[in-house]
Amino acid sequence: MDYKDENQHNTLNKNTEEFEKNEVTNQASNQHFTKETKNNDTFADNHSTSKTKNPKNKSLLHFVLGGISGGIVSVILIIALVFTNVIPLNNGGNKGSSSAEENKSPEVIETLASEDADVATNIEETSKAVVGVINMQQQNIWTESEEAGTGSGIIYKKENGKAYVLTNHHVVEGAEEVEVAVNYSDKRLKAKVLGTDELTDLAVLQIDGDKITTIANMGSSKDLKVGENVMAIGNPLGMEFANTVTKGVISGLDRSVPIDTNRDGQPDWITEVIQTDAAINPGNSGGALVNGNGAVIGINSMKIARQEVEGIGFAIPVDAALPIAEKLETEGEIKRPMIGITTAAINQVPPQYRMNFPLPENVKGGMVIAEVQEGSPAAKAGLQKFDIITKINGKEVTSILELRKLLYSEASIGDKVEIEYYRDGKKKTTSITLEARDNAEENTGQ
Known part of the structure; x- marks a missing residue:
């Protein structure tokens, strides 16, 4: 099945002032899925997987207490x-979003291999390193795997003929197959899931690197300032709007958001995230939050999804994400x-x-x-x-x-x-x- 490339960014300007004249922000419609946690603040995973099929149900409890008095x-x-x-x-049921493995400040991976791929130096080039991630699931035993949802991902490394994509755990959760769509090719690439982690809501995919020409410039989230201009790049509402860019500012740093990873109505983890008012819609999950130079500073992951709330989205800081990505890439788990x-x-x-x-x-x-x-x-x-x-x-x-x-x-x-x-x-x-x-x-x- 082919997806048409989104061409609305093929004339992206190379500075913020010109970008403001051409920006198109696509708002999510109520018919698309946005997951909500049920804590008092109603924090919701953008889960920003744009759903086309309902994911499979999974059981919550696999044990029975018995054989005792009382x-x-x-x-x-x-x-x-x-x-x-x-x-x-790990190996959980319902989809969730989360934070870094530990509250300790991990050492940032400063150098990533690029081989023959160019490292993005501006917004337009970074958009080429943001891909679509398609979750394929078999709905019944008589049919082949079908598209169950779409999200976004970031090509952060190319090495030994392979390219590596960083995305969210909830984007690929439950998938029998995963496919990756790049914006400069009509052909989808088969992806291998190297590892996922529910708590940090991160996953690493491996794809054939032959057709990959650009990898993202992975920046740092260490010295960010509130009010700094940022842009979110992703695929809101699916591949029809691939590589949409929306602009905003950093609204807050070191936000602690309670997360309900198994959707039982009780928060079970606290994730430390960057807050932004750049529009993040279903399908943006796993996409890039970038600074004015096009360097990735965060991985878009979730938002507050309430009718009376606008412009409160969250991204996993890149300094926390990269060490997790390295472990998932090499060990497959945290x-x-x-x-x-x-x-x-x-x-x-x-x-x-x-x-x-x-x-x-x-x-x-x-x-x-x-x-x-x-x-x-x-x-x-x-x-x-x-x-x-x-x-x-x-x-x-x-x-x-x-x-x-x-x-x-x-x-x-x-x-x-x-x-x-x-x-x-x-x-x-x-x-x-x-x-x-x-x-x-x-x-x-x-």
């Missing part, structure tokens, strides 16, 4: 778990620590059943263990079902978001952490050595 309590805890995030970060439990916040348990989980009045809350994985660090440390974890390394843990932040941002694989917990109303402590999560196996724990 069956009613177990059932209630399962219900609580369904409405809190207990799904692991390894994070685990303790080996399935858990839910105690405030999700109905009040009439909380008597089964006694806590002192001065304890604000905690995480009830629903299951301990056999052979896990938690099992080795003696933790049991229905223990209530209240602190990790002396810091209070009252939500899945706090638990993940402590594990993924403040600890590493191999670290020993101190766990404070309550069992039958009595405070206990134990030490746990964190192990790597096996991303190849689906699990429901932390």
